[in-house]
Amino acid sequence: MKDKINGILSEAEIKIAAAASEGELQNVKSAFTGKQGSLTLLMKEMPKLDPALRPEMGKLLNLAKNRVTELIDEKRMELKLKASEVSPDFDCSVPGLLPPGGALHPITQMCYDLNDTFRSMGFEIFQEDDITSELYAFDKLNFPPNHPARESMDTYWLDGHSTGSTNEKLCLRPHLTGGSVRYMQTHKPPFRFVYPGRVYRNETTDAHHERAFFQYEALIVDKDITFTSGKVMIKAILSKVFGTDVPVRMRSGFFPFVEPGFEIDMQCQVCGGKGCSVCKHVGWIEVMPGGSPHPNVLRAAGLDPDVYTGFYVNIGLDRLVMMRYGVDDVRLFHSADLRFLGQFR
Amino acid sequence: MKLSLSWIGEYVALPADMDLKKLAYDLTMSTVEVEDVEYLARRFDKMVVGVINSVEPHPNADKLRVCKVDLGGDVKEIVCGGINLRDGMRVAVACPGAMVRWHGEGEPVEIKNSKLRGVASYGMICASDEIGLGDLFPASQEAEILDLSAFDAAAGTPLAEALDLDDVLLEIDNKSMTNRPDLWGHYGIAREIAALYNLPLKTIEPYKPDVQSDFKVEIEDPDRCTRYIGVEMSGVAVKPSPYQMQSRIWKAGMRPINALVDITNYVMLATGNPTHAFDADNIVDHIVVRRAADGETLTLLNEKELALCGDDLVITDAKGPVALAGVMGGAKDSILPKTTRVILEVANFESTGIRRTALRYDTRTEASSRYEKAVDPERCDQALSLSMHYFQELYPELKVTGFCDRYVKKLQRAEIDVSLTWLAKRLGKDLSNEVIRQKLELLGFDVAIDGDNMHVVAPTWRSTGDISIKDDVMEEVARLYGYDNFEATEFTTTFTAAINQLDQTLVRGIKEYLAFRCGMQEVYTYPWMNDVYANAVLQNLDGVLKLSTPPAPELSYIRSSLLPNLCEAVMKNERYFDEFSLFEEAQVFFDRNYTSPYDPTEALPEQRRHIAAALASGRKDVGLLFREAKGVLEYMPRFTHMEGFAFRKEEKPVWADSVVWLNVYRGEEKIGDLGLLSKKVSLECGIKNLSVMLFEIDATKLVPLRSRTNKFAHLAEYPETDYDISMLFASDVKWTDIYDAILGQKKASALLKDASFVDEYRGKQIPSGKKSVTIRLTIGSGEKTLTSQEIESAAGQVMKKLEKKLGAELRTQ
16 A cells, blocks of 8 residues: 555656646646546555554555645646747737837937037037028128129028128028128127028029028037148048048138038048949048138127137038938928838837 | 040150059159049050942832941951941941940940841941040031041051041040149149159140231239230131041040131140130220129120120120120120131139139139139130140141230239248157158249248149148148058047046936837928928917028928927828837027127027927827836936926917827926827828827036036935825826825825826726825834834824825726
8 A cells, every 4th residue: 555655646646747737737637636647546445454554555545645635736826927928829920019209300410429529529519590681691601792602692582681881781691601700799708609590592402402402510619730730620520421431531611601612522432432323433422611700701790819819610411311321312401291201210 | 524644745844654553653652633634545446447339229228328448357247327438438447346336325245246127237337426525526517427538548447546546545534633722724734744753745836926916915804814915817717627636525525626726726725824716807806804884785606695794794895795705706796607817815814703703694714714713814825835736737827917915914924931949849750851842842833942931933734723831831841741641640639638528428328218118219301391280289389590591492491390390200100110219319490599609790590509308109009008108208317417307388289189288397487388289280291190298408507517416325224115195186186186185285194205106097987086006115124123003093194284285086997
């Protein structure tokens, strides 16, 4: 009897350990402690046993039964913790849900990227009004009267303010630089600031021309700055935009409000400077004008050009964003089309 | 501007092994942007001179001929439809592989061996416009083959070589040389190249007149005409100019006309100084340069009839104007087919006057575009010398019968003093005096150095405004030394305080809040409004500024509110989306409150910065949409750290629904509106199915907090319980009334911590005139854990108070 009990017990231990599911475990349970279970059957044989052995055997049998129940409960818990909450054919390949949230306009994103970069170099952020006078759009920037640029910039003049002397003529600003004079007038040098904003030109639009577009101006004014410091500002912009150091070159360029003036080119990022159709086979792409503020501009801002000088760059944000993402039509920026804007989350 | 390298080479000794890529690079870096370097011969690749041996009829086509053409060694059969084919004719043959334009039109196509109406043809015998030479060899009629019989070239000679077109064209961006009048001609660029590479430059010796006569010219306005040279000549005639002159004029992008006109154009392209020739027989008495009288008329060479004004400078004779000075000659008195005597004009006119006149009559010409850059009057000497050289060469019989040089306002060379210490500081590099002197002298400057002072005298051709201050001199030194040779210099700074621009941070914070937390999409729209949306949304456009030349007639108003353009954006997006939200931050403008913040003479209109949004949905009920929009504004101050604002109901926005709207107030000042776009305005905007909640606030009125102000609150020590009650109220009772009743001056129960709105319901089970409001009460104590009896008793107190104050009833169902 004793051996039988021990035999059943070790058999139960093996079977419980081998059970891989709740169902199997249930089968094991009925095989040992169920109505026809081997332990239950043994229990039924007790009356046939020698009465002297009954107490001991009864105790052994109860211990064995308790042990099996205990092992089954343990195994059940173990199986439960191991099991998945879903059926095994659960599909993990279905796409995730888009987290809720809108987005900033890609131009704003670029602008904030640059703001962060320049802030880290101690630049302030400046903002100015869209409507300005010809006095600030041209006179204070050293554009002589009748200078071709006054017309080439095809300014949007305001109705009822489109004639008279230059301080009376009002327009939507054709560029940001006039606003920089306002900053210089009201701050004490040395200073350095960036000035993002939208500008307006009365021209025919196509995929590369817009009537309203965004510029980003950066200006530093101090004593004894050389134009070669400008390269630092330029590199700051381009490395932020492209995420890598981009070779740049400064070449002779003419703008009335700077002296010396530069056209600033960056190495074509498509061909790496070897020459391709994007850069018209020269390896360089014109990205921005720059230069030292012309003495007349500093004077117009009330600064002494013999004491102060500086460096200025002005970059077109639309163009940078187009290069960043490969956008091929500048007009999309003002389209308010969510199919376009939703791509820049 | 297009320049011929071989022509430039006539004035500067270019090395035979000149690296053209480097030349283009160096010019671009230091002087002007070279946009293209074109090897002209490549246009004529696989084209040769052919000699026609025989012309036979085509067996299958009346209009075609079959020619046997000697291509130098090989004789090939070529089918051709030309009408002037003859034996022995020299022709241009495009061999297989050449690119031509059929009949001078369309994209270039490649010539291939082919069969024409059953007869094999090797390439093509070309008309001039088929190989891009229509301007150089104008055909007199259709299907006329280019006849090269006058050229002494053997059969098989490459066409480019035979026609002297084996040249390089430099294309220069005109915009990059607006400030350099000296560069507007081949000689000017040659002079610049000579300076860049220290190469010898040919001088043009002045012409020495040898004539005694009473021929004269008069200048009445010396400010507008600083110099006028007239040369009267006889023994000329209209005939073609020599081929080299024609081809050079063609390479520079103009068209050869006849020898007399060609000389004047050639001289302009060479020196940058325009010249003109009058038929001397048509000039009555002598030439007077003066202002036009108001109402005087002149018919130009291009047949344009002008009614002149007093600001126009004209060349006149005793009868009246014969030319619009510096712009264009008159039709009547310029070179005519029968001209035998001419008066040559080599003159200098003041730039801005020429520009005004050219713009006034919309007549920009090669001449005016050069004069308006400010040509120096000394250049007349070169132009005269070159003109006379060609007149004498082309007309050996020519006699100069009159000469007059009126130089009334002599050019002063610009003189500038530059401190060498200043120069070194601004260059960021110490260049030796010798280097500085050498660079400037190469450019034609006279340099005298005395201690720290350098006295510089600019050459005449740089003295018309181009070089005027010491910064200009610095630029000359730097660009000739080579910008590539200056290393980037870091800038240093001293910090006194961290940059803390609260207003900038606030606007950025709001935009990021709207985009990232509220799930809205930022848009940019134009500052002008379409009349449709402006009228629909704003209804009254008094005091709204307008553009004088708007992008389109219906886009003349510039915005005083961001909402019209946002409504347009909603309308456009409705096609693709049935639920979305947009916001825009931009300036708005008002024709009022003009101020002079920077210059006392300037008066700028009121300009404010607004933030506006549209939440559009075709699915949500208006109540929910309203709560979402209101929530965006309500929580904005908390999340963006600014002083809070309040909602009031004072003045309905014109675009809003009659019930669903609120005004936004900061203190006693209204700073914006919130509301549902009314059905009427929606329809006028073309919005078909969407409900649209709008808000617009004046960002200039928002006040950022100097630092964050929200306070820390201790965590509750004992549990707090949420307990929902639903009660029936008269349907016009407001939530604020309920909230006030519960948590106003006296709290309904000491254990009440907060009460919040869950929802409200009107419907079947609710008696009419009533609504059910579900309120969530937060109940708790700072001293102990409450029993359920205590909680229910606190809730009961709240319900009793609501019954008493607002007549509320417990909802039984």
